[in-house]
Amino acid sequence: MAISRATTEKVRERADIEDVVNDYVPLKKKGQNLWACCPFHNEKSPSFSVSPAKQIYKCFGCGKAGDPIQFVMDIEGVGFNEAIRHLAKKYGIEVEEDKANTPEEIQAYNERESLYIALNFAKDFFVKNLHTEEGRAIGLSYFKERGFNQNIIEKFDLGYTLDGWDHLLKAAKEAGHSEEILLKAGLVLQKEGDPNRVYDRFRGRVTFTIHNLGGKPIGFGARILTQDKKQPKYINSPETEVYHKSDVLYGMFQAKKSIRENDNCYLVEGYTDVISMHLAGIENVVASSGTSLTENQIKLIKRFTDNVTVLFDGDAAGIKASLRGIDMLLEGGLNVKAVVFPDGDDPDSYSRKVGSQAFTDYLAGNAQDFIAFKISLYADEVANDPVKRAELIKQVVQSLAKIPDPIIRSVYVRQSAKLLEIEEEIIQIELNKILLKVQKDQYFRDQREQETTETPFEDLLPSKEEPLPYSSQLEAQEREMMRMLVNYGFEMVSEELSVCEYLLQETHDLTFETPVFNKILNLYKQALSKGILPQPTYFMESQDSEVKKEVINMITRKHEISRLWQERFQIFTTTEADDLAKSVYDNILRLKQKVIKKMLEESRHKIKHAQEAGESSEEMDEKLRVYMELKKFQTEIDKQLGIVISN
Structure with missing residues (x-):
């Protein structure tokens, strides 16, 4: 279900771009803006710029750009509504729903929300089970034996599943959760061949809640405590609509702040390794949960740091089998170190054996770069x-x-x-x-992909038109005209005429060939029709990410002129804003010049094809007359721009 416009407006008013981005990457001030290495692509020199004044971000490397809402959408990989909810929660804003949605949209939204609600119910149910007679005797005593205190149990939402077929199923149905949602959430199973036989997936095990980056429960890992060799030691939630194993690292929700602060991420294997390190005061730790590392998990780490330290159990054979993971981390652009524990120990057992301080000292003293x-x-x-x-x-x-x-x-x-x-x-x-x-393999892969890609039949026919060289020039000038409109539309070029009035008057009979510029122009005109003279921030309210990105490109610059040039050295530079009337006038002339050049190019092609087709002299004369008229316009514009054309 969509979120009301009132809620969206409150989020826009409250969300601060510096505050939001700082939750994910550390920012450093340089000039008027803040800078960081981009969280969306690998880089060593910061090209990711945040403008607190304009409330936008832009990466000059990969081109990502937007406002606080777009940033959350990009970095969390969520849609607009989920980004609004994320920011509303961050700023304590109550979310109001908008009822105007299609039945399909409402159903999809409700199902996803129902999954989250059911999983949260299961988490609470498992946590409460720890305080039942069975839970205290089995689950809680297991955690206490491992040294887990009440704070750590609550921090990680540790729990226990009662030993029975349908404890969760009954409780969930009584609370109003349907069997269908419980099945889709991976909380219950349906017996093969008997659709009426539904039972709990997790039974008689301690549970480890798996959270997403926002802290919502999305799955569970469950450990058996008996010596039943017919049962696997661990079972985990299956893939669901909200839980994709390859995208998740256990403990990342609890670790992300510490990872940023320490600029390092410890990578371990299991749930208890993560929890034991938290007990030792080390919170920048995540686990792959016993599975092979994936590319998405590595990208997840890189959102928060470029440095990872892999912790290995003291088992040489096991370490050698895990080396592929290190190569993947290197390929992902991470700086990798490794720590090996004494033979027979893992992070969990060693931290309990030596205590917090000695464990911390061991990590610091035994970290080796991957080569050594x-x-x-x-x-x-x-x-x-x-x-x-x-x-x-x-x-x-x-x-x-x-x-x-x-x-x-x-x-x-x-x-x-x-x-x-x-x-x-x-x-x-x-x-x-x-x-x-x-490089060779990549080249041949690219070649094979090109050869096997289906080509539309019409594209196989010989082209009747040669490419027009002025198309790209026209697009660039259209962008310049829109940049002037967005940046200076509300300024005055004379006592009675604003920039936007002048630009719109001069271009009312021109059609923009670049679709996104037409979108921006239409938004601008719509605002004017409502009595709004839009400034750049107006376009940030659009849900069209292409529009927002293009406008941000128009209002941001990678380099700023240092104030020291004027303040200390008395060196003064002129800008387009210093003589806005001339800047706008020249911009319009250049746009018209590019339009005329493109029309001349098209006219030449028509004349050439008419000659080849043997058209009548009357038709040829008409085409030549149009061409000469266009040449006359071009000459006039070139003169006004001070361009001398030599024949």
Whole structure:
């Protein structure tokens, strides 16, 4: 269900772009704006700009741009309504619903919300079960044995599922949740071949609630406490509409603030590893929950930091089997370190064994960068075996090839050469072979994709028209005209005439060829018809992300002229705003010039095709007359712009 316009307006008024973005990436002031490395693509030098004055963000690298609402949509991967809800919750704004929706939209929205509500009910139910007689005897005692206190149990919404077939099912149905929603949420199962037999998925287990980034329960992990070998130790929620395993890291909701503050993320394997580290005072930790890392999980980490430290159990065989994960982290543009615990220990057992301070000291003192870690892992077995040593060198080079940043890669090449006691040139040669092969493979993949892509029949026919070189120039000038309108429309070029009046008068008979500029122009005219003289912020209220992005491009600049030029050095520069009347006049002339040039190009093509088709002299004369009229207009405009055309 859609959100009322009143709620949306309240969110727009309250949401502060600096405050919202700072929840995800740390901002640093430079000039009038704030800057950070973009959370949407890999980069080392900040190109992501936030303007508190204009309440917008823009990345000059990947082009992402918008207001606080668009930022939440982009970074959380949600729609407009969910972004409004997210910000309303952040600022304590009550959400009012808008009733004007199609039945299909209402049904889809209600179902998704019902899933969240059912999952939250299940979370509360499991938590309450800890305080039943069975829950205290089995579930709570298990958590206490592990040293989990009441604060940590509440922080992670730990719970217990009673040992029975339908405890949750009955309670949920009594609370008004349908069997259909419980099935779709993965909370109950339907017996195969018997649709009337529905029972709880989780029975007689302690539960670990899995949250999304906003803190909503979206799934559960459940551990059995008996020695029943017929049952798996852990079972987890299935994929649902709201839970996609490949996009989620356990503990990220509780860790994201600490990850940003510490600029590092500890990556562990299981639920209890995360919780034990929180008990030790280390909160910047997430778990892959025993599954292989995915590209989306790596992107999730990179939203908050470029640095990750992988914690390994003290089991050499297990570590070697997990090395692919490190290569994926490197490929994702992360700086990777590793810590190995003593044999037989994992983060959970070791933290309980040595205590919080010693555990923290161990992490700080034993973190190795991935190259030193990988080489030390194989050091003993390759010491006296040249073949195995050569294989290790190849493995190291394979990992180096995953690093996207060439500068970081070159530093590691040098370090690898020292640790492996081999010439740097040899490593570089092998590395270049791999990189060249990767480029070739990508090229041939692209070629195959082009060959297998279906081409519409009409596109296979010979083109009757050659490309018009002035089309792109016209689009650029259309953008300039709209930029002047958006930025200065409310300014005056004379005592009686505003910029917008002048621009709209001069272009009323022109049709913009770029669709997004037509959208902006129509929004502008609609505002004027309502008695509103729109400023740039007016367009931020549009739900059209293309319009918002284009307007932001028009009102932001990557570089600012330092005030020191004037204040300290007395060097003064002129801008288009200093002589707005001339700037607007020249802009209109250039737009008309580009339109005429495009029309001339089209006219030449018509004359050429008429000659080839053998049209009558009367038809040819008419085409030539049009061409000469256009040339006359071009000459007049060029003169006004001070352009001399040599024949």
